[in-house]
Amino acid sequence: MRDTFVDTATALLDDDPRTAVVLADISASAFQPAAHRHPDRVLNVGIREQLMVGVAGGLALTGLRPIVHSYATFVVDRAYEQIKLDIGHQGVGAILVSVGASYDGSTAGRTHMSPGDVALFDTVDGWTVHVPGHAGEVAPLLLAAAAHDEPVYIRLSTQHNAAPRPGTGLQTIKQGQRAAVIAVGPMLDPVLAATEGLDVTVAYTNTPRPFDVRGLRALGHHNVVMVEPYLAGTSSAVLAEALRDVPSRVLNLGVCRTDLHRYGSPKDHARWHGLDAEGLRRSISEFVN
Amino acid sequence: MTVTTATDRLDELLRRITGDEKHAPSAHSTLDVIWVLYDRVLRVGPDRVDDPDRDRFLLSKGHGPAAFYAVLAAKGFIPEEWLDDVAGPTSRLGHHPDRLLVPGVEIGSGSLGHGLGLGVGTALGLRAQGLTNPRVYVLVGDAELDEGSNHEAIAYAGATGLDTITAIVIDNQSTTHGWPGGIASRFHGWSSTTVDGRDHDAIERAVRSHEPGRPHVVVAVVQPKN
Incomplete structure (x- = not known):
């Protein structure tokens, strides 16, 4: 799912000048080719997750569509107040895309687990939450999210089903x-x-x-x-x-x-x-x- | 407006907010800096609050916004009548500003340590769209700098030479543990000027003294709090 995400986001950067990717070192090497082509729209702020989400809020205030990416525990748990204030309270949107769902990072231990991320989005208004079950569901979800300005969380996982089931309804x-x-x-x-x-x-x-x-x-x-x-x-x-x-x-x-x-x-x-x-x-x- | 009448005018507007006859405008630590920015520096106006090419002023230190509201009223961004019922049930003005409620307010702030991150993002967003004219000004307090999130933004802007952002630190010496070595030294990779935060000409010179290739910080020193 992460590879599909990187490929889709890279294509979006090429096709849609409104999109920007904000990183905090995680997946930075995977975005290197895109960063080379779009140095002003692939922004790796270093290991600074509060800044990563704050920057996304600032980009959105100027009319861009930020795609923010890190481990769930860093982009959601750690930066929760930035999600609440720098995005929600400012009246702007962003696309947050996480890896390391729940216990995907089991060998890394509790510090890299985030089972509470979706619950946190229930404390703030207006977020769409996607939990794709297969890599084949990732691209349509991300492309649809990039086409508007609302807040969207996409929770990628190394766990997946055998077949993709595109569509968002039950x-x-x-x-x-x-x-x-x-x-x-x-x-x-x-x-x-x-x-x-x-x-x-x-x-x-x-x-x-x-x-x-x-x-x-x-x-x-x-x-x-x-x-x-x-x-x-x-x-x-x-x-x-x-x-x-x-x-x-x-x-x-x-x-x-x-x-x-x-x-x-x-x-x-x-x-x-x-x-x-x-x-x-x-x-x-x-x-x- | 001459300096004298401008001061009188702001004084009157501030009294309208606070209902306070005793406190001089100098009780408001940010007043002179915000006035100089809006009166002499910022390329903004009530007729261009959505203009992509405008400068951006981000009041990170959302606490104690009376001076900000008074300046916005003096410059015609908001009706003066709004000043009479700050934080009332139908008021658009609260004890921390909300960008969705007040024309000309770029960010909703109050929780400390959010303005510099939003400011860095704003500067990057403008750059990515080829908008090279606007400059981003972020006002923070010396005690606000206690929040670690500021230092993420300061370090990143300094390391990457983000030269379209200016931070203005209002230093009323209110931080609990002080900043040994000075506040400006915390801004590695930034150019810096420390000025008297009441001297309008000095403030203007300092704010205009940014240089290519580096972000700029102005430390505006005012009377200690209390």
């Missing part, structure tokens, strides 16, 4: 009776493996914000399982609001809040957080039975 993957299981981004393949033989609907989205409330209601299920590759329960308020006039049961699955103080692989962390196929099947079966 897509029904399979139909069942006992519950609707909503898989966000790279959670789709684990969810499909987990629900094999279970009589449940599975639906997919790569765009949890704004959440496709109409699509959810159209599924017609009152028992809903939300499976998110970030902090468990991030969408609980959104679902409660979406289903407020419907008697419903909701199970929120995702990354636990606990700092496990463990390394290992993303696969290990998926297991520890109950987000591998086996863990998901356990939780979903218990919920529907």
Whole structure:
């Protein structure tokens, strides 16, 4: 996904003089060819994430469309107040593109993990949040975002599904009776493996914000399982609001809040957080039975 | 406007904001610098608040904006009547300025340490669009410099020679732990001038003394706070 992002952003820099990429050393070498061609629009500020987002706000104030990129924990967690004030409060937009989703950086430890990023975007107004499930979904999302001025967060991951599913609304993957299981981004393949033989609907989205409330209601299920590759329960308020006039049961699955103080692989962390196929099947079966 | 009548006028506008008959305009540490900028330096005006080619003045130190509002009113950016109900429920003017509410205000500020980053981004955005005329002026306070975010912007602008930005530090010696060695020495790679923050001619000379290839900082020293 990161390669696709770099290629797409590089093409945007060539085609659209309004775009600019702002970096804080992360991925700077990948953007070197673009920086050579567009030295005024590929801006690496060094390891200064507050400045990276502040600069994006300033660029947007002059009418440019900044694309800001780093690890999620640095571009979101660390620069949260810049996101809130230098972008949101100024009434401008930017495209933030992260890598290092949740525990992608598991071997680097907790300091490089950011399961809370999407929850943080729920504290500020107006952000679209994309969580692509495959590299093939990245380019259309980024190109669409570059064509307007609203705030957009694109959360790239090394976890991905086998096939791309372009489009941003809720897509029904399979139909069942006992519950609707909503898989966000790279959670789709684990969810499909987990629900094999279970009589449940599975639906997919790569765009949890704004959440496709109409699509959810159209599924017609009152028992809903939300499976998110970030902090468990991030969408609980959104679902409660979406289903407020419907008697419903909701199970929120995702990354636990606990700092496990463990390394290992993303696969290990998926297991520890109950987000591998086996863990998901356990939780979903218990919920529907 | 002569100096005397301008001062009287600002005094009157400030009293309108504060309702305070006792405090002289000198109680406002930023007043002289902001006045000199708007009266003599900035290529801005109420008729060109959206002109891409205008200079940009970013009040980073959003705290205590009375002097800023008074100057904006004196220069016709906002109606004087707005000064009568600052921070009221229907007021466009609050204790920290909001760019979405006030014509001519380039950034909403108040939380310290955001103006220099936004200013660097603004300068870079203008450069990327070939807008070489406008200059970006960012006003910060000496205590505001405690915030680490400023130093990210200062170091980057200095290292890259971003020569279309000018920082003006109002030094009323209000920082808790001081700046041993002086404030200007914190701005590596910048040209600097330290002036009396009440002397209009000296302020103007200092603000105009930027040079190619380097960002510029003016340290404007005023009376210590309290």
